[in-house]
Amino acid sequence: MQKGYSPNTTVNFQMLLPTRPLSTERYYFFTDPYDQCPEGGGIGEVIPAIVSGYVKDSLGNPLENITVVVEGINYTTNSDGFYNLSIEVLQGVHSLFAYGNGYDEYFSNITINFTNYTISKNITMHISTPGISPTITPLVWGYVTDLAGIPIPSASVYLGGETTLTDSSGYYSLRPEIVPQQHPIIATSPGYDNFYSILSFFQILLL
Numbered sequence: 001m002q003k004g005y006s007p008n009t010t011v012n013f014q015m016l017l018p019t020r021p022l023s024t025e026r027y028y029f030f031t032d033p034y035d036q037c038p039e040g041g042g043i044g045e046v047i048p049a050i051v052s053g054y055v056k057d058s059l060g061n062p063l064e065n066i067t068v069v070v071e072g073i074n075y076t077t078n079s080d081g082f083y084n085l086s087i088e089v090l091q092g093v094h095s096l097f098a099y100g101n102g103y104d105e106y107f108s109n110i111t112i113n114f115t116n117y118t119i120s121k122n123i124t125m126h127i128s129t130p131g132i133s134p135t136i137t138p139l140v141w142g143y144v145t146d147l148a149g150i151p152i153p154s155a156s157v158y159l160g161g162e163t164t165l166t167d168s169s170g171y172y173s174l175r176p177e178i179v180p181q182q183h184p185i186i187a188t189s190p191g192y193d194n195f196y197s198i199l200s201f202f203q204i205l206l207l
Contacts, residue, residue, distance in 0.1 A: 045090075045091075045114075046088045046089065046090060047088065047089055047090070047091055047112055047113070047114060047117050048086070048087075048088050048117065049086075049087050049088070049089060049112045049117040049118070049119065050084065050085065050086055050087075050117070050118050050119065051070050051084075051085040051087065051096070051110060051119040051121055052082070052083060052084040052085065052119070052120060052121070053082075053083065053120055053121040053122040053123060054077075054080070054081045054082055054083075054122050054123070055068065055077045055081045055082075055083065055098060055122075055123045055124075055125060056081055056122070056123070056124055056125070057103075057124070057125055057126075057127070058124060058125075058126055058127075062077075062079070062080050062081030062082075063077060063081045063100065063103070063125055064077055064078060064079050064081065065077065065100055065101075066081070066083075066098055066099070066100035066103070066123075066125065067097075067098065067099055067100060068083045068085065068096065068097070068098045068123070069096070069097045069098070069186075069188045069194060070085050070087055070089075070094055070095070070096050070097075070110070070194070071087050071089050071094060071190070071191075071192070071193065071194065072156075072188040072189045072190040072191060072192050072193075072194065073085055073086075073087050073190055074156070074188065089112055091112060091113040091114060092111070092112065092113075093109050093110070093111050094109065094110055094111075094112060094193070094194075095107065095108075095109055095193070095194045095196070096108045096109065096110055096121065096194075097186055097188070097194055097196065098123050098125065099158060099161075099186070100125065101161050102127060102128055103125040103126060103127060103128055104125065104126045104127075104128050104129075105184050105186070106123055106124075106125055107184075107196070108121070108123075134203070135177050135178060135179055136177075136178060136179075136180055136201060136203055137175050137176065137177050137178075138175065138176070138178070138201055139173065139174075139175050140159055140173070140174045140175070140176070140185070140199070141171070141172060141173035141174070142171075142172060143166075143169065143170040143171050143172070144157065144166045144170045144172060144187050144189070144195075145170050146192070151166070151168070151169050151170030151171075152166060152170050152189050152192065153166055153167060153168045153169075153170060154166060154189070155170070155172075155187055155188065155189035155192075156187065156188050156189065157172045157174065157185065157186070157187050158185070158186040158187075158188075159174050159176050159178075159183060159184075159185045159186070159199070160174075160176030160177070160178040160183050161176060161177075161178075162174050162175070162176040178201060180201045180202050180203040181200075181201065182198050182199065182200050182201075183198070183199055183201065184196050184197070184198055184199075185197055185198075185199055
């Protein structure tokens with residue numbers, strides 16, 4: 001998983017300067033109080049944003065108990081199908097997922113920057129298409145880590161209507177009941193970008 005903004009992370013910026021041999025010169029650096037980013041914010045500056053909207057089916061009926069996730073922060077819709085997420089992110093494009101039992105997973109992107117940080121996003125969910133093949137219950141397992149290979153505990157992993165959390169070593173296992181076809185697997189954790197991948201499942205018949 002890709003690390004998102006973390007207030008506990010210190011970034012070390014380094015600069016190389018040419019100096020004379022055996023020089024004892026000192027350099028002092030200060031921020032320019034009159035320097036402003038053209039877009040109204042600095043590089044790497046976190047943006048408090050709100051993403052909200054309504055989740056409905058294809059007939060316009062509100063859907064309750066649908067999980068909506070942005071940047072590892074999730075919200076479950078109420079009886080009106082409403083959700084409201086408060087997140088802190090860097091400016092850019094961020095993925096939004098929505099899932100719930102009986103419906104196909106929903107994927108979209110939202111753009112957040114210093115002038116667009118209150119996002120209204122309505123979602124339409126479609127009923128899962130029943131398959132003609134018998135269902136299977138595969139065992140799917142693995143580890144959730146950051147880009148440095150460090151385990152991410154308590155990350156949420158979703159597949160085929162089943163959700164589990166990783167343990168202290170980042171390990172997870174799922175045994176969902178699904179139709180043999182392609183299914184998205186989704187991993188989320190606060191402070192990290194959402195992760196998803198498409199897995200293909202097949203039924204093997206022994207004659």
